Amino acid sequence: MEDLRDRRPDPVAPDRGLNGAPRAAVVGAGWAGLAAAHALASRGYAVTVYEAAREVGGRARTVASRAGDNAFAAPLDNGQHLLLGAYTDTLALMRELGQDPDTLLLRAPLRLASADGRFALRAPRLPSPLHGAAALLGVRGLSAGARWAALRFVLGLRRQKWLAAGQGETFAQAGGSPTVAHLLAVWNQPEEIIIRLWRPLCLAALNTPPEQACARLFAAVLRDSLDAPRSHSDLLLPRCDLSSLWPRAAAARHDLRPGHAVREVAVEDEQVRVDGEPYAAAVLAVPPGIAARLLPPHPEMTAVQRALRAFRxxxxxxxxxxxxxxxxxxxxxxxxxxxxxxxxxxxxxxxxxxxxxxxxxxxxxxxxxxxxxxxxxxxxxxxxxxxxxxxxxxxxxxxxxxxxxxxxxxxxxxxxxxxAAEPDLARPGNATVWPRLALCGDWTDTGYPGTLEGAVRSGLHAGRLLADTQGIR
Ligand SMILES: Cc1cc2nc3c(=O)[nH]c(=O)nc-3n(C[C@H](O)[C@H](O)[C@H](O)COP(=O)(O)OP(=O)(O)OC[C@H]3O[C@@H](n4cnc5c(N)ncnc54)[C@H](O)[C@@H]3O)c2cc1C
CATH class of the missing domain: 3.90.660.10 (Polyamine Oxidase; Chain A, domain 2)
Structure with a gap:
């Protein structure tokens, strides 16, 4: 005899939304987490975003001024940020969210000029890579010898494929993964250009002094600005506070839980529980130390957790x-x-x-x-x-x-x-041992230092990875 229970309509599965869409959780509403949420929503997931703070945007967010709302004419950010024309995924994401980068960011051709007027580097409107070469040769405030040394250095790195593939002669001389200071010494860079150009660039891009910074990551930054379409070296300066740039517009599309610091993530056979709530998939988009704490125990994840705790x-x-x-x-x-x-x-x-x-x-x-x-x-x-x-x-x-x-x-x-973007950092990828749980953040293995574009690329990749993984729908 037919079992009548088989003819009842399917109840809504706990890890599915009311319209039957699979539910996904993103823990952390920084640029990486919000990019992951966007990627998951674009693939049909109903996304819940948990954020410990009251404001979205993570480290690149708007903050309240201690001096009161009227102390400054516009809201303060957690820190002044600069984007580059090479931040192509961030710019595309803004456009998808209806946030026009052409009005929200001031775009200017590469120009590094000192406040005291003594030093200036400008990229002329020439096709790449001539713009980079002309910029270095035309630097104001450096001797001719220093300018040629800078050009030789950049051309040499380009010949060595920006230190990405194989180790090249520079690495052989360095006896391992060199620091930026070591790289500059190997290429005989004069003190004047180190002080005026390479050190400020290294600090700005890697937030790490040349003596500690990874030469490979520095070379990757130079590659993306100088060995790419000319527009990639453009400077993009926010014309509004950082949360208004796109994070708030992104968060508004999801079920946002501000002020909720997640304490527990558990992976089961058919679902992931975030503080007890069931989801088909989840992304941990939190800083590495917190990710290490939230990752459920698993023997194959021990090395990853160790690497997460090692970040300085x-x-x-x-x-x-x-x-x-x-x-x-x-x-x-x-x-x-x-x-x-x-x-x-x-x-x-x-x-x-x-x-x-x-x-x-x-x-x-x-x-x-x-x-x-x-x-x-x-x-x-x-x-x-x-x-x-x-x-x-x-x-x-x-x-x-x-x-x-x-x-x-x-x-x-x-x-x-x-x-700290030091040599030989073990940076985990987005995947975990569980097909339903992914990691993202600027600290994952993006090939970039800790930057906005690295965070966005990591988030998009994590979201797509989960959505593409077989068998989690
Ligand atoms: C002052 C400053 C200046 C910078 N300048 C530049 C610049 O000019 N250009 C550039 O490209 N980059 C710059 N950066 C780096 C850039 O801001 C970061 O790379 C980027 O914001 C990292 O984003 P993320 O999403 O990976 O991490 P985060 O922004 O750290 O996001 C993690 C989120 O997780 C949340 N969270 C943590 N624990 C929990 C929990 N248990 N439950 C729920 N949520 C949780 C946090 O509150 C946070 O919102 C700067 C950074 C700072 C701080």
């Missing part, structure tokens, strides 16, 4: 300054010259007033200090005083009649801004 992190500090009178920089982003003995630790100054286009009566600047370990444990007011002194000194030679009086300042220090 370095701080980035951002000083935002509101001035009593209008003030403009010659270009929205200028280089500063460091003098650690005098507390002059800023490397870049950004013109927030020019970028964010608000409040014409007051200038606003942001000073960035990468690898800001010197600030650790020090009094904030003393750190800020050194940076303000540096600004006054180095901006006075730009033709402006001196820096107006400072009305407010705020120094934000993210102690764990990025992982």
């Amino acid at each position: 992190h370095l701080p980035i500090a951002t000083l935002t300054v509101r001035l009593a009178a209008p003030f403009r920089l010659a270009f929205p982003m200028l280089m500063l010259t460091e003098d650690p003995a005098r507390g002059h630790l800023g490397q870049w100054v950004f013109d927030r007033r020019a970028l964010l286009g608000h409040d014409t009566a007051h200038g606003e600047l942001a000073v960035v200090v990468s690898a800001a370990s010197a600030f650790e444990g020090r009094d904030r007011a003393a750190c800020a005083a050194g940076l303000l002194d540096q600004l006054r000194e180095q901006l006075s030679g730009t033709g402006a009649s001196g820096l107006p009086q400072v009305e407010h300042w705020e120094l934000l220090i993210d102690k764990r801004a990025t992982f």
